Amino acid sequence: MxxxxxxxxxxxxxxxxxxxxxxxxxxxxxxxxxxxxxxxxxxxxxxxxxxxxxxxxxxxxxxxxxxxxxxVLRQTDRIKRYEDLCQSLIEKQQAYQCSCSRTDLKSRHALQHYDRYCLLHPNQKQPAAIRLKVEKSLAFKDRLAGHQAIPAEGISDFILYRRDGIVAYQLAVVLDDYEQGVTDIVRGSDLLLETHKQRALQLSLDYPLLEYAHLxxxxxxxxxxxxxxxxxxxxxxxxxxxxxxxxxxxxxxxxxxxxxxxxxxxxxxxxxxxxxxxxxxxxxxxxxx
Ligand SMILES: [Zn+2]
CATH class of the missing domain: 3.40.50.620 (HUPs)
Structure with missing residues (x-):
């Protein structure tokens, strides 16, 4: 390739x-x-x-x-594409609505690590964010930073779509990379944790996994x-x-x-x-x- x-x-x-x-x-x-x-x-x-x-x-x-x-691709030109992808993930039950407010999360100590409350107690309350059901995360070998591993619970079910209707960075990046045929990413190592999330999403979507080199x-x-x-x-x-x-x-x-x-x-x-x-x-x- x-x-x-x-x-x-x-x-x-x-x-x-x-x-x-x-x-x-x-x-x-x-x-x-x-x-x-x-x-x-x-x-x-x-x-x-x-x-x-x-x-x-x-x-x-x-x-x-x-x-x-x-x-040059501009993400704000692609909002509809991101929304459609999010919708299809919900339909396939790979993503779900979460209506927890910040206060809710705080009171359950679920701010950093989401406790799947809304997956276990589905409701139609609005406004709602959309979370990815993270099944597993994969270790990978970064071409510069070496072996990278994180347990699935280290990511938890992260947000794909925010409650205020703004698409999250992870979703946009994964779809853009896929549709642009990107094979290799070279970027700063401040994005290493994001890479684990993006790989979890690529996996859910059955997209090819990419090669990474974090500077x-x-x-x-x-x-x-x-x-x-x-x-x-x-x-x-x-x-x-x-x-x-x-x-x-x-x-x-x-x-x-x-x-x-x-x-x-x-x-x-x-x-x-x-x-x-x-x-x-x-x-x-x-x-x-
Ligand atoms: Zn929730």
């Missing part, structure tokens, strides 16, 4: 150093496999999303030589997690600054060292980066320097 990778930013801010790292790694891994690299805009959290950020992200990707294949988080010099603020600034767009940033990203990803002579034009740099790219060289920890 041919390789299809993707980069899926949320337009809640501009492309920054952290997201460039993910975009670049997923792009190079796809191109190393002569595969396709898709871009998807994950804009379901509408209050936090902004059209101006979306435009800025796409412009930045182009300026950095990361040109995508096929048209290590970028840590501060003292080993602490970097604050979101550190990565909030938009990337520069002047030609020399672009090369500097791309080079910095390649150094962080363990592909080259700082003294490496690289092409000084973006297109040349990306061709060079694709030639030298080897995912096995990505370090266990990335230090912010």
């Amino acid at each position: 041919s390789y299809i990778g993707r980069f899926a930013p949320s337009p809640t801010g501009p492309l920054h150093e952290g997201s460039l790292l993910t975009a670049l790694a997923s792009y190079l891994e796809a191109k190393k496999h002569q595969g396709l690299w898709l871009v998807r805009i994950e804009d379901l959290d509408q209050p936090r999303c902004d059209q101006a950020h979306e435009t800025a992200i796409l412009n930045a990707l182009e300026a950095y030589g990361l040109c995508w294949d096929q048209r 290590p988080l970028v840590l501060a010099e003292d080993g602490q997690k970097l604050s979101k603020q550190t990565f909030a600034t938009a990337l520069p767009t002047q030609p020399e600054a672009i090369i500097r940033q791309l080079k910095k990203a390649m150094v962080r990803l363990g592909q080259i060292d700082e003294t490496c002579d690289t092409p000084i034009d973006v297109e040349g740099f990306i061709t060079f980066a694709t030639e030298v790219w080897d995912i096995k060289k990505v370090p266990k920890v990335i230090k912010n320097s």
Whole structure:
């Protein structure tokens, strides 16, 4: 099967150093496999999303030589598809309505780990969320993070559709990846727990399971997690600054060292980066320097 990778930013801010790292790694891994690299805009959290950020992200990707294949998919254009999928899961009794309020969950100590109250006591109370009946979770081997396992109760029956009528990230991502034919995902390891949920849903839907490579988080010099603020600034767009940033990203990803002579034009740099790219060289920890 041919390789299809993707980069899926949320337009809640501009492309920054952290997201460039993910975009670049997923792009190079796809191109190393002569595969396709898709871009998807994950804009379901509408209050936090902004059209101006979306435009800025796409412009930045182009300026950095990361040109995508096929048209950009936008999640808010696909709400009906997500609703239909949710409905079919309910019909097959793989998902169920849950009308528990936050207060209900809190009083039953079921906030973190849902106790299946509404599965055991079905009711038609509204508003209701939709939960996936998680039967089991599967261990998997992440290409970077290694063996990953979590007991089924570690996920519990998570929400596919929120009580306020907003589709949950997990459902949208799983359907999008499936319909876009995505085979491989390279992204940040802050999403490892989500991966277990997405695999549980892929399993329920009988979708093919995907290959994953979760990049290590970028840590501060003292080993602490970097604050979101550190990565909030938009990337520069002047030609020399672009090369500097791309080079910095390649150094962080363990592909080259700082003294490496690289092409000084973006297109040349990306061709060079694709030639030298080897995912096995990505370090266990990335230090912010
Ligand atoms: Zn409930």
